[in-house]
Amino acid sequence: MINIKDIAKECGVNPATVSRALNGKKGVSEKMRSRILHIAETMGYSKNPLAASLITHKSGIIGLVVPDITNPYYASVAQGVSSYMREKGYSTFLCDVQRNREQELQYFGMLCSYRVEGVVLLSVTAHDDDLKVFEQNGIRVICVDNPISKNVSSVINDNFQGAWDLTEHLISKCRVKKLVALMGNAEAETTKQRLRGCREALQKLGVADTLIKVLNIYPDYDSGYKAMDEVLRYSPDCVFAVNDTVALGAFSYCMNQGIKVPDELKIAGFDDIAASSMISVPLTTVHQRKFVLGQKAASQLLYELQNPDSLPMRIELLPKLKVRASCGEKKLEG
Template identity: 30%
Template sequence: MTESSLPRATLDDVARRVGMSARTVSRVVNNEYGVAEATRKQVLEAIEELGYRPNLLARALITKRSGTVGLVGGDMTDPYFPALAEAVHHRVSESGRTTFFACTGNDPHRQDMVLRSLWSYAVDGVIVFPAPDSIDQLRGYARLGLRIVVVDDVVDAPGIACVRFDLVTGARLGVRHLLDSGRRRVGMLASELSPPRRRRRESGFRAAFDDAGLDHGAIVRAPPTVQGGEAGIDRLLDLQPDLDAILAYNDVMAIGAVRAVEARGRRVPDDIAVVGFDDVELSAYVRPALTTIRLDRSLLSIEVTRALHSFIDAPGDRFDPVVLPVELVVRQSA
């Protein structure tokens, strides 16, 4: 008889081995509070000796809880997401749950495959940076009972909570800082992946000029990457040759913009000032260090996990959208 054909140890087998109730063993398996450390140690040793493994999927079907959540991002190469994922993982683990990570590449079809997989494994809920034009898809999964927290969008539907930063104010802060420093020919590098309903940075960019009674500069949309920032500068300077400042969609685009500006023989910030968005760790270490709009990852991780845990505990409730504050961080590039 092979090891794989041996009968699987059960929770009752563990209880008999340690001379405790099945309920006590279950509390240890589920990492519940109120179990003495000596008891926990004894149970875990018996679990290891017997090779007991809980059937998590069967337990999820019975309890409607799996002890797992999903975090679904659009682009794993964006340095903002891995840092946020680490913060979310830390917050989720404090509740005794495990986090599954997935990437959609900002593709609605891939997002559908990811959400279907997470739903089939009965995760307790998911935190999603939604792919473009996927709102109806998210509503559909919410109707199936999947608890969803959407980041950086607003979806008015039962079973969906929304957490986002005040990106309009963030863009206003960046432009106001540039205008206050004497810049007047300010252009913007925007993301070509943002659908019209999510172009809040662009709205804030225009609003800042309206506030000042000035005409806004050119807006160029490009991939939200270093290479996109480099390519976007060429187009922006073609449209606005006397450009003296740039607001970028994110920090990696801003870094690409700095490279492209300097490759053209212009200086940052003397000739062209650059402001990014996100405040990723790298932004403080590039030269010149990047002035940026901070989107606090720690604060976001707290709010999205709080919303998710509230959903898990009270699945029928509706939650008002949460809008998080932003902050201008002034460094060398502007």
């Protein structure tokens, strides 16, 4: 196996110079650093990350915990995190907890044992106390979507405003009279903010009784499809789904049952995943800058790693209403 001494001999320099060049430290000219890196690559040298972390206490690895990587929204955010970190020379260790709290906590311990430098928590169900394991191991944490603790930075979409804008559109432009909300986990911050935005918009418009039922379901396609049997018992003229994946499940049910969207039932979603604009009746939804959200989280984490005395921040991205055909409006997205 090629080691630093072999490279030093080939380059005609001492091993300390090679070590500084490979680890990006000062004291080596850019010309010499480039030459050393080129020769190291030519010789097939690769670092042993675990061994290096034991010496430098820096693994070059970032943990990313997601509730369900099959969900297009989470996948897009995860891509934003990993691509940014890759550009900065970090590897991303992905933990898909499949919305299982026990598995979530197991991954927290695993990330600590792997000596990750920082962790991005995307829409996890953890509580403030659960984050102590990271604090005890000197690991910085960034929360995305769900601001678990005031002691760590959070990067979020303004779910309240997005739901408000969508609800106002449904009432003012689409003349919705009877609305059923298909929401996710009632304890999830995303669900709380989207439902609160809907309710407060209705209250402001003086039509609070328009929301006739809130159903909390597992926020995926199959659950959206299955929930429609119960939804139709309330005879709504519109379904507001907590995300596009649920909305697409509801839409598929309508297509299979011969229910015309939007003439007989309007459907609105949230997140603006790619599939929402590809169905036969494109989905009115709320656009979230998913990839950018991931990049912002990664950027903030890297900043805090480089500035360990920095104070927690709250970074908020504004959403944008996407008007398509599923709620009766013929105007396409702008």
